[in-house]
Amino acid sequence: MSAKIExxxxxxxxxxxxxxxxxEQAFFQTLQLSKRRKEWLGGRFALKTLVHAxxxxxxxxxxxxxxxxxxxxxxxxxxxxxxxxxxxxxSNGYAAAAITTDAWYIGIDLEKVTHRMDSWxxxxxxxxxxxxxxxxxxxxxxxxxxxxxxxxxTGLTIGSFDVRCVEGEVQFFNRALEIYKQLGSPDITLQTxxxxxxxxxxxxxxx
Ligand SMILES: CC(C)(COP(=O)(O)OP(=O)(O)OC[C@H]1O[C@@H](n2cnc3c(N)ncnc32)[C@H](O)[C@@H]1OP(=O)(O)O)[C@@H](O)C(=O)NCCC(=O)NCCS
Numbered sequence: 001m002s003a004k005i006e007x008x009x010x011x012x013x014x015x016x017x018x019x020x021x022x023x024e025q026a027f028f029q030t031l032q033l034s035k036r037r038k039e040w041l042g043g044r045f046a047l048k049t050l051v052h053a054x055x056x057x058x059x060x061x062x063x064x065x066x067x068x069x070x071x072x073x074x075x076x077x078x079x080x081x082x083x084x085x086x087x088x089x090x091s092n093g094y095a096a097a098a099i100t101t102d103a104w105y106i107g108i109d110l111e112k113v114t115h116r117m118d119s120w121x122x123x124x125x126x127x128x129x130x131x132x133x134x135x136x137x138x139x140x141x142x143x144x145x146x147x148x149x150x151x152x153x154t155g156l157t158i159g160s161f162d163v164r165c166v167e168g169e170v171q172f173f174n175r176a177l178e179i180y181k182q183l184g185s186p187d188i189t190l191q192t193x194x195x196x197x198x199x200x201x202x203x204x205x206x207x
Contacts, residue, residue, distance in 0.1 A: 002100050002102045002103055002189070002205055003098045003099065003100045003103075003106055003108075003203050003205060004050050004053075004054075004098065004099050004100070005096060005097070005098045005108070005193075005195070005203070006046040006047070006049045006050045006096065006097050006098075007046065007094060007095075007096045007195055007196065008042050008045055008046045008049075008094065008095050008096070009093065009094060010038045010039065010041075010042045010090075010093050010094060010095060011093065013038070013041055013042055013045055014045070016028055016041050018059075019044070019045060019048055019059035019060060020041075020044065020060065021060050021061065021062075021063045023063055023065060024044065024063055024064070024065065027065065027066065028040065028041070039090035039095055042090060042094070042095030043064070043088035043089070043090055043095045043096075043097060044064050044088075045095070046088070046095050046096055046097035047062075047064055047075075047086055047088055047097035047099070048062045048064075049097075050086075050097055050098070050099045051075070051077065051082075051084065051086070051099065054084065054099060054101070055077055055084075057077050057078050061077065061078045061079070062075070062076070062077055063075070063076040063077075064076075064086075064088070070153065070155075071155045072150070072153045072155070073088070084099055084101070085099065085100050085103060085104060085105055085106040085205075086098065086099045086106065087106045087107045087108040087147075087150050087151070088108075089108050089109050089110045089146075089150075090110070091110045091111050091112055091199065092112040092199070094110060094196060094199070096108060096110050096195065096201070098203060100205055102207065103186075103189075103205035103206055103207040104183075104184075104186055104206055104207050105151045105152075105183060105186060105204075105205065105206035105207070106150075106151060106203070106204065106205050106206075107146070107147040107148060107149065107150030107151030107152070107203075107204045108147050108150065108201070108202065108203050108204075109142075109143040109144075109146035109147040109150065109201070109202050110143065110195065110196075110199055110200075110201045111139050111142055111143050111146075111199065111200055111201075112139075112198060112199050113135050113136050113139045113198050113199065113200060114135065114139065115135050116135075116138065121133075121138060123160060124142065124145070124160045125138070125141060125160070126160075126161045126164050128164060128166050129141055129164050129165055129166055131166070131167055136200060139200040140192055140200040140202065141165055142200075143192070143200045143201060143202035144165040144170075144190055144192065144202045144204070145160075145163050145165055146202070147190070147202040147203060147204040148163045148165065148170055148188070148190070148204045149163060149176075150204070151188070151204040151205070151206055152176060152179045152180065152183070153179070154175075154176065154179055157175070158174070158175050158176045158179075159174060159175070159176075161173065162174045162175055162176035162177070163176045165190065168190055168192075169190075170188045170190055170204070183206065186206030186207050187206065187207060188204060188205070188206045189204070189205050189206075190202060190203075190204050191203045191204075191205075
């Protein structure tokens with residue numbers, strides 16, 4: 001695995017004041033929903049743990065701030081934008097973060113295994129991806145797509161079929177293909193390590 005992963009339990013987080021910067025604290029105050037506040041904090045705590053181990057910077061000088069026109073946050077270390085590839089995810093009481101020092105891009109996604117309706121399956125997966133049908137497989141497939149969508153930095157703005165994960169191989173179409181080419185057509189590695197029982201987790205890296 002070329003990524004370092006940190007998982008945190010959202011019921012066991014230190015207070016934000018101990019690790020958020022002033023800019024982060026100001027943004028945190030704007031979040032209203034308790035679930036969202038915990039997830040936002042947990043993702044930052046997990047990422048700061050990794051970035052502190054990598055750079056030695058204190059947690060309050062590592063900042064993960066939202067960008068105005070994109071869901072993808074920016075990482076600042078000691079006030080400067082960092083090029084260290086990172087990704088954050090949260091699901092059902094957990095948050096995780098990842099960094100990599102031997103790839104250019106990274107995306108991760110964590111999801112609790114749940115049963116979904118057939119319509120969900122048809123909306124989000126191309127028939128070529130559906131080589132199995134059980135809940136764990138479908139949840140994993142979802143995490144694979146989301147991890148790749150985060151690696152691209154696009155989130156919801158691409159079509160569901162524009163990234164296809166067929167037996168671990170990633171295929172790009174339409175706008176996802178354009179963005180993939182803009183990134184320099186990196187070699188993508190998709191991994192699905194076990195992180196927690198009853199959850200599926202995917203890590204996409206590109207270099
Ligand atoms: C961005 C997106 C991927 C987040 O997925 P999610 O399952 O809702 O949420 P997660 O908890 O896994 O991830 C949230 C984190 O992703 C990060 N993120 C948000 N937008 C992002 C983007 N455009 N690129 C990369 N990372 C992004 C943020 O760090 C965010 O956490 P934060 O707001 O606390 O900082 C999601 O909103 C989205 O757009 N999903 C695409 C749905 C879809 O169509 N999937 C099929 C794609 S082919």
